[in-house]
Amino acid sequence: MEFYPMPLFVKLSVSNMESSLIWYKDVLNFNPVFEFPGKDGKTVMAHIRGKKYQDVMLVSATEQNDKESNGKGVVINFNVEDVDLFSDRARAASAEVIEGPINRPWNARELVLNDPDGYLITLSMGIDKEKAFDDVMDQVNHNKLC
Template identity: 30%
Template structure:
């Protein structure tokens, strides 16, 4: 049996801001940008991983969710309490400088971790934690 990751989801509160960050700052390519029944299906991915997509979705894309549930999810997103993603990069210091120069919110400057990577961390425009790791 073969099993592979196909898609993962990152909650965003503004598709256009998210797209500008993930495409223009991180260099991911847009795979899909489709409107459907009042929603937007927006996916991005690394050119080096054609079979893996990141879906940029509203915090609660369930049309049956209550107003209270939607508000709770929006509050968690605003606090940076939802999903986090770790990207593997070949040069964490260059990545750090690129994201910082673009106005990324720095959470952690590049450091060598005891578990064998050099990494740094930022928040995306919606508040999600993004880490960038380089194997040592």
């Protein structure tokens, strides 16, 4: 496992560390970088990673954290090579699929999932990697007018 300074990472408060770790592994193919145990030996913090620079820190919710607010208004976007492969993984793991896979006007194919704590996860891949940015913007603007 490669170690590097993370220029940015997301920290998510989770209600059940064990089920969250399983979900991120089975659905998104994330693997643990390290896990930090609490006094009882159970993991209270886990650094997990998908591809390079797709680092997420899972932290066990505490009484001070408002467990009811987890996931509200939070959408995390991950760039992937094959959205349809992740769609198959998600369905096989009985993950909650919110939308997709769907082709977007901004030249992206996306899959939107709900993780166990209500965080929206968008998996996105470019459709036409040769398409110029101006052409993508023209397509987006055309769709706004329709």
